[in-house]
Amino acid sequence: MATHRFTDIPADALAVIEEHTGPVLKAESVSTGLNSEIAARIHTDSGALFVKGLRLEHPRVWTQQREAAIAPYVAPLTPALQWHTQKSGWDLLGFEDVDGLHADYAPSSLHLALVANAMQTLTAVPLPDLPLKTMPERLRAYVGDDAERFAGDQLLHTDWNLHNVLVVDDRARLVDWAWAARGAGWIDPALWVIWLIASGHTADQAERMTRWHTALADAPTVSLDTFVLAQHRLWDEIAGDTPDTWTATMQTAAATWHQHRHG
CATH class of the missing domain: 3.30.200.20 (Phosphorylase Kinase; domain 1)
Known part of the structure; x- marks a missing residue:
């Protein structure tokens, strides 16, 4: 809220x-x-x-x-x-103070490669010794004990709202780390898929856009499918609690990806 x-x-x-x-x-x-x-x-x-x-x-x-x-x-x-x-x-x-543009996730955007580069850079950042919530903890309410499939030791940003990515001098800078978490390395690019769909990509296009990320390419299919289900249920809940155009768009994007993977 x-x-x-x-x-x-x-x-x-x-x-x-x-x-x-x-x-x-x-x-x-x-x-x-x-x-x-x-x-x-x-x-x-x-x-x-x-x-x-x-x-x-x-x-x-x-x-x-x-x-x-x-x-x-x-x-x-x-x-x-x-x-x-x-x-x-x-x-x-x-x-x-950083004087930049909010990232554009549209299919034709030149910012997409910059965001991908920033996401790749994040994979090399060591997990800090901080009491970060784990992704199983955050998503257990939506898929029960299957949330353990999301466990890992990667530092994750998790909030890929385009307003949290500033493009400055041909480089993407990430802001608002409040929802940083610990989990599997494929989770950030998986979360980006939903934002890409919400920005006009088809589910297939969005998945292809993130295949460069080795961790996502190597993610077990059952783990990714479980994650997609959890996100669908999460955005249904958010849109129900806070109904507006933005949450409805994200709810539709999560449902679209779920339908794409699960039929």
């Missing part, structure tokens, strides 16, 4: 931000993303910075803490975290 987004930074949060940045000359609210109460590009005498934040009592404040913890491990792939603070009732993150 989306979190209410402030269009102006509350005064108490602004005071905390300025302790790290100096006086804020201008703040531009960023509309994309679902989890943050504050998401803004701020301008100071020393340059621009992207700031996101939640109140400490917010039920998803753990997403801020997860991003802060994982940032040092994924530095080659993501804008640099410059500071993290918890003060005056706020949890705030200050990131390097």
